[in-house]
Amino acid sequence: MKDQQIETSDQFAVRQAKLEELRGKGIDPFRTNWDQTHTSAEAAGAWIEDEENSPVVSCAGRLVAIRKMGKASFARILDRAGTLQIYMKKDIVGEEAYDLFKKSLDLGDFIGMRGTLFKTKTGEITLRVQEFSLVSKSLRPLPEKWHGLQDDDQIYRQRYLDLISNEDSRKVFQTRSKIIRCIRNYLESKDFTEVETPILTSEAGGAAARPFTTHFNALDCPFYLRIALELYLKRLLVAGMDRVFEIGRNFRNEGLSRRHNPEFTMLEVYQAYSDYRGMMELIHGMVQAICEEVLGTTKITRYDETVIELGGEWREARYKDLIIEKTGDPEWFSRSKEEKLAWCEEEEIEVDPNREDFEVxxxxxxxxxxxxxxxxTFVTHVPKELVPLAKISPDDPDTVEVFELCINGQEIAPAYSEQNDPAVQRQQLERQAGEEQQKIDEDFLLALEHGMPPAGGMGVGIDRLIIMLTGVPSIRDVILFPSLKPIPKDQ
Incomplete structure (x- = not known):
């Protein structure tokens, strides 16, 4: 690493000298603009067989490959649409410009160029440059072309370098954007209205999680970064907005892992006159729309080559049945907490003995x-203690009308038949507040007392959904700039 830093420092000095030389010649190495008429993909699409009448295109991008020869050179630029090969010939651009290209330009520089298109003997559509300009000088070298960034920490800290050198990484984040756009389009086609609710809140409600706390100077009181979108969205059901959704950031001051990031993206959606089964239909249709419109397949191959099939009907299983199947004990739910803890110890499942029975x-x-x-898999009829904001199941008063959609070995989307009885809701929130040492959101209960229609509600972990749909191993691979511990200043 130290040798690499020295090498980088040497290259920085060489490029800095080139920068000063350019300025000495009256060349601005950081232009204001370039008239770009085509992306790399659009330029390739503009090629015609009749090369003599080829249209003139103007492209711009970062130099990611240069093959310098005598009086002609090939290079490759990278832009938002991909890459394009360019051909630079001394007789066409002129001696002075060609000399500038060979001696003053480096990998990483941004250039703008105009020219016509032709196809090489190997069949690659190439831009024959007639004129070009350096538009932004790169003072530091890019990662090696064939290896990119190898250190995970550097990938996440310097995501910009990862995106330059790693086509797979670029595709993941382009796919993420398309998936979110598809979700919006799907919900809007179902007559849902997208809304925005506060990120800074006076009460941290809607989930059992530790919040990030700050101080609101103008109001001189503590505020919290929201841990969920739920309570404000349900206020909108009270207001008569029968179908609402929000895609936004949540913040939970908890652990970091390959599945957890303290800052994460959630979709929450609420539909009046529906229930948890209506949410089953909604998430099933939404995921299959993503498969059709974005991925072009219902089969997802994970990083370990396991294939997930998202087509057809999805399995449904009750929480209690899964527990009994795993423990092999039909009487599990009538056992004492001590008996359950003893079983967990035998199975090497770490559980805090001070936890409640349902938590074990x-x-x-x-x-x-x-x-x-x-x-x-839709895991249904979850214990009521786990979900205080849902309706009790009429056929099993110990459970609530909830499903947890699990795919890829993790929960992707929980959904409820929402609790709209203000007295029952108060009891449940008071119980949760006592266990979690949280305050009750009295304003939400006040809103509920004005009447909320029956409704189905659902939360979808966007990051986890994209992990599953793109087949990557970690949440950090789908978040552009994941949470990281700062590097000490002396390093």
């Missing part, structure tokens, strides 16, 4: 069952 059972689900649910 849920540890079995999260650590032994959920990771095995690779194919799409």
């Amino acid at each position: 059972t849920n540890a079995v689900f999260e650590k032994r069952i959920e990771p095995t649910l690779i194919q799409p």
Whole structure:
């Protein structure tokens, strides 16, 4: 690493000298603009067989490959649409310009160029440059072409270099953008309205999670970065906005792992006069629309070559049945907490003995069952203690009308038949507040007392969904700039 830093420092000095030389010749190495008429893909699409009448195109991009020869050179530029080969000939651009290209330009520089298109003997559409200009000088070298960034920490800290050198990484984030656009289009086609709710809140509600706390100077009181979108969106159901959704950031001051980032993107959607089964239909249709419109397939290949099939019907299984199947104990739910803890110890499942009985059972689900649910599975009838904002199941008063959609070994989307009885909701929130040492959002309960229609509600972890749909191994691979510990200043 130290030798690499010295080498980088040497190249920086060489490029800095080139920069000063350019300025000495009256050349601005950082232009204001370039009239770009075509992206690389559009230029390739503009090629015609009759090369003598080839249209003139104007492109711009970063030099990522240069093959300098005598009186002619080939190079390759990278722009938002991909790459394009360019051909630079001394007789066409002129001696002075060609000398500038050979002696003063480096990999990483941005150039603008105009010219016509032709096809090489190997069949590659190429831009024959008639004129070009350096538009921005790169003072530091790019990662090696064939290897890119190899260190995970550097990939996440210097994502811009990763995106330059790693086509697969670029495709993941381009796919992410398309997936989110598809979600918006799908929900709008179902007559949902996109809304925005506060990120800074006076109460951290809607989930059992530790918030990030700040101080609102103008109001002289503590505020929190939201941990969920839910409570404000349900206020809008009270207001008569029967179908609403929001895609936004949530913040939870908790752990970091390959599945967790403290800052993450959620979709929450609420539909009046529906329930958790209506949400099943919604998420099933939405994911299959993404498969059709963005991916072109319902089969997703994971990083370990496992294939996930998202087509057809999805499995449905009750939470209790999965627990009994895993433990092999039909009487599990009538056992004492101590008996359950003893079983967990035998199975080497770490559980805090001070946890509530239902939390011990849920540890079995999260650590032994959920990771095995690779194919799409609706886990229904979850214990009521886990979800205080949902309606009690009429056929089992110990559970709530909830599903957790698990795919790829993790929860992708929980959904509820939303609780709209203000008295029952208060009881549930008071119980949760006592366990989690949280305050109750009285303003939300006040809104509920004005009447909220029956509704289905759902949250979709966008980052986890994209992990699954793109087949990458970690949440950090789908977040452009994931949370990282700062590098000490002395390093």
